Amino acid sequence: MERDRLLTGAHHDPHAVLGAHTAPGGVVIRVLRPAARAVTVVAAGVRTALKDTGDGLFEVVLPLPEPPRYRLLIAPAAGGPPRESEDPYRFLPALGELDLHLIAEGRHERLWEALGARVMTHQGVRGTRFTVWAPHARGVRVAGDFNDWDGTGHPLRSLGASGVWELFVPSVRAGARYKFDICRPDGSHTLRADPMARRTECPPANASVVHESRYRWGDERWMARRAGHAAPSAPMSVYELHLGSWRPGLNARELAEQLPAYVRDLGFTHVELMPPAEHPYGPSWGYQVTGFYAPTARLGSPEDFKHLVDALHRAGIGVLMDWVPAHFPKDDWALACFDGAPCYEHPDPARAEHPDWGTLEFDYGRREVRNFLVANALYWCEEYHLDGLRVDAVASMLYLDYSRAEGEWTPNEHGGRENPDAVAFLQEMNAAVYRRCPGVVTIAEESTAWDGVTRATDRIGESGFGGLGFGFKWNMGWMHDSLVYLSRDPVHRAYHHHEITFSMVYAYAENYVLPISHDEVVHGKRALVNKMPGDWWQRRANHRAYLGFMWAHPGKQLLFMGQEFAQGAEWSEAEGPQWWTLDPGYAAAGDHGGVRDLVRELNTVYRATPALWERDTEPSGFAWIEAGAAVDNVVAHLRFAADGSPLISVSNFSAVVREGYRLGVPGHIPAWSEVLNTDERRYGGGGVVNSEPVKAEALPWHGRESSIALTLPPLATLWLRPTS
CATH class of the missing domain: 2.60.40.1180 (Golgi alpha-mannosidase II)
Structure with a gap:
């Protein structure tokens, strides 16, 4: 029975069978190496051949009183000389009791140091510890290029009731590719990327990659200044961009040579990066994440992405990122039904299915899932020195009936439509970020009138919940009303004057960012300049007037790339901004360049004028x-x-x-x-x-x-x- 479970990858404790154990007559050493034709054990300078018992299992009994320290000589079945290696099954668990306790409690704020693939020295041997949370699995193996993608010989052990599986594999180094081979409750197998992978293959390939960071930061001065930064009463002018299309074809190192200089010249204080985490489908723009802990390999390595952040910081520019904890895609190699049962998603299919995007919603009521996401927020701020998180699709998290018709949702225990689990998660995430990362800001993309998005978590609002604890909220009402007003012919604006003034009725209900984001210049909505009425001169004049109005309005401002020089086409991730409109040979280059000059002057005067930001809230x-x-x-x-x-x-x-x-x-x-x-x-x-x-x-x-x-x-x- 144990042999069958071991060979089918359904054994919860392979270390109890494999490795060295006392037995009648001495010590039995048992090895599972399907790709070996012979195995020899080397102990105390003596070599002893193991008996081949079939199916890749080898064993021997040594006449010793206790298990020795030993190494293995593996003769490959494909031929060639034997290779000496350590036996993964002679090592004690490489994950401590405190780590397991914190994981079980859902309170491990540096979860990335406990789960995933971690290069380390364990019991004096260099290798990689593989750990994964798979609470429903019957067994877990690791398959990679270090074992010819056959995980049979590398089953992980279950670490008690934590749902965590672990194996230390000697000699595996940074750069190795791997996945977890999971035996589901029904006995079938699924090959999954590591949810905690810090690096991935470049899509469409989707294996995880063992990563060991050796980056040396050069932004100490920036980080020291940031710690004393009070964002609501400081200037914040944000340039939003999609890294993959800002200058199509550039990697992170090449972007670091151009982007900081461009943004600094225009005077923006921050950039906001559309989601840089790994995602399989490019046209999703990063909003369907599969690698929550890995910068996209499309731009290079994690070290390359750190270099880009570092370069921006050394240029005096803060870095915000779009963070997507609301949902995840259904790819069968990623998080969906990860171990054969709902794991990261809600177990109720009606709660798990996102009605708009064909994705799955996280189960915020499960402490391990909350921990995965809270730690992820901290990971980007601590490991990548990011200065803020703009949290995507907050409204879809807060409401049980979001985009759901009558009868398609179940009220909460109080009969309401609010999702208390999501509220608790957002409060915990914000509290953790502000406690651990001084000077970092969190920004909610929240499109409803939820009470207290930027209120402290201990202050109870009309909804009966405490504040969510965000630093800022996108002012979607201002964006909508002002754009509708500006889209009207001036002769009709008199009848819609309230659309340009109404925002001041609620301007101090929250701490606001005024967003003219990518969402406003795609999918048939037209570029900003072409939302305006009239001929080309009038459209540009409206565009300039609107920017001047926006920069003077209470709240921080955000402008998406291409709008700083009034490009006429909608944004396309395949083409990027229309830089050619600024070329001297283009007939209207002066028109576009003039708008860019205005944006530069707006930022210059804005930053030099405390009246425009010091009492913003x-x-x-x-x-x-x-x-x-x-x-x-x-x-x-x-x-x-x-x-x-x-x-x-x-x-x-x-x-x-x-x-x-x-x-x-x-x-x-x-x-x-x-x-x-x-x-x-x-x-x-x-x-x-x-x-x-x-x-x-x-x-x-x-x-x-x-x-x-x-x-x-x-x-x-x-x-x-x-x-x-």
């Missing part, structure tokens, strides 16, 4: 000057720094020049000067500017004791600050 940092000029298509407001110094932003979303347009201003400031005007000729505008300081007059207006009269260019945004 405080209502006292903002005041309307004019919010009701619907007929004029004009909005104007003040922003204030911590010391009270102001900046005026006024946007004229009509297509006409407005001469002598009067705005109420604080009475103690005698004159104001333009610091930015999106209609300047250098940006491609018409050159309608207020070139001289504008003196305040003792003429009450807009409820203030003083006012100024401005010339407002058509389809333009102006920023003014006190004349020094």
Whole structure:
């Protein structure tokens, strides 16, 4: 029976059969090597041949009082000289009791050091420890290029009730490819990539790769500064990009030569990377992850990705990544039904199936799954020095009825639609990240009015749950309303003025990021400039005015690649940004270059003006000057720094020049000067500017004791600050 279980890969404790054990007459040494024609044991300088008992099993009884330290000489069945090796079954478990306890509790915050493939020295021997969580498996073997992809001779042992299987394999080094051969509850086998793999083959190949990091970071100064960083009251201007298509064909090392310089020149404080974790299908853009702990091999090795992050940090640029804990694909070599039963997904098929994306949802109520995801968030921040996680599809996690019709979902224990397991997971993840990684931020892509996304976890909201603990939330309402407004012809905007002002009703309900992301420039939604009405000049003018309005609005701003120079086509992951529109030989190169110059100036002035970010999350940092000029298509407001110094932003979303347009201003400031005007000729505008300081007059207006009269260019945004 034990022999059959061992040979069929269904044995939970192969170390009890294989290796050296005391027996009547001495010590029995038993070896399972299907690819050997002969096996010899070398102990105390003596060589003894093992008897071939069939099916790749060899054994011998040595007349010794206790198991010796020994090595094996393996004669390959294919021919050739014998090879000396250690026997994996003479080693004690290489995973400690504390690790197993923390895994069982779902509290192992450095899970990647306990599970997966780890190169190490164990009992004085160099090799790789393979560990995997497979709680429903009857047996687990490791197959790889080190055993000709036949795992028969390398079964793992079960480490008690933890669901963890382990084997230390001597001589296996970094670079070896492997998978786990899992015997499912029904006795069938499935070959699976390692859920904790730190490196993978390049898709479409999907084996895991043993990895040992030797990278030496050069961003110590950045990391020290980051630890004291208070994100809500600091400038944050984010350039979102898809690494694979920013400059198609470049790997991570090559990107490190170009991307930091480009982003720094434009003045962005951060980049946000669409999901860099491994994914099998390129056009998913990384949002269907199979290798949660591995940067995609399409860009190179994990060390190459670290080099890119390091280069960005040394250029003074923070790195955020899209993180996808909401779902995972059904590929039969990855996480789905991993060990023959629901493991990472919910056991209820109605809860497991994601209704929109053909994927599976994680079981947030299972402590091992929560641990897998919480540790994953920490892994990217600690091992890759990432400065923030933008968490994808939070709404789909929070609601049991997300995209489900009546009768397709079951209420929670209180009769509600909220998913308490997902709430608890997000709270735990955020708490762990903020506790362990000072200066890192988490950002929720959450498209509903869930109460308290950026509230502390110990503060109870209207929903009855504590806050989720995020640092920021994407302001999807602002994005939607403002884009709908700007898409209308200026003659119709007067009837929809609330769409451009309504965001200030809830602007301080959460800490917000204003996102013009990849989602807004794909799938028939058109590029940003082509969402605007009118001819080419008017579309660009609207585009520039909108960017000026966006940068002056409370909240941090995010702009997707290509929109910084008003490319006209939607984004394509196969082609990337239309860089050729900036080539001097292109007829409209100056138009596109002008918009890029404006973005550079927006970021420059923004970073130098504390009024635009220092009190971003405080209502006292903002005041309307004019919010009701619907007929004029004009909005104007003040922003204030911590010391009270102001900046005026006024946007004229009509297509006409407005001469002598009067705005109420604080009475103690005698004159104001333009610091930015999106209609300047250098940006491609018409050159309608207020070139001289504008003196305040003792003429009450807009409820203030003083006012100024401005010339407002058509389809333009102006920023003014006190004349020094």
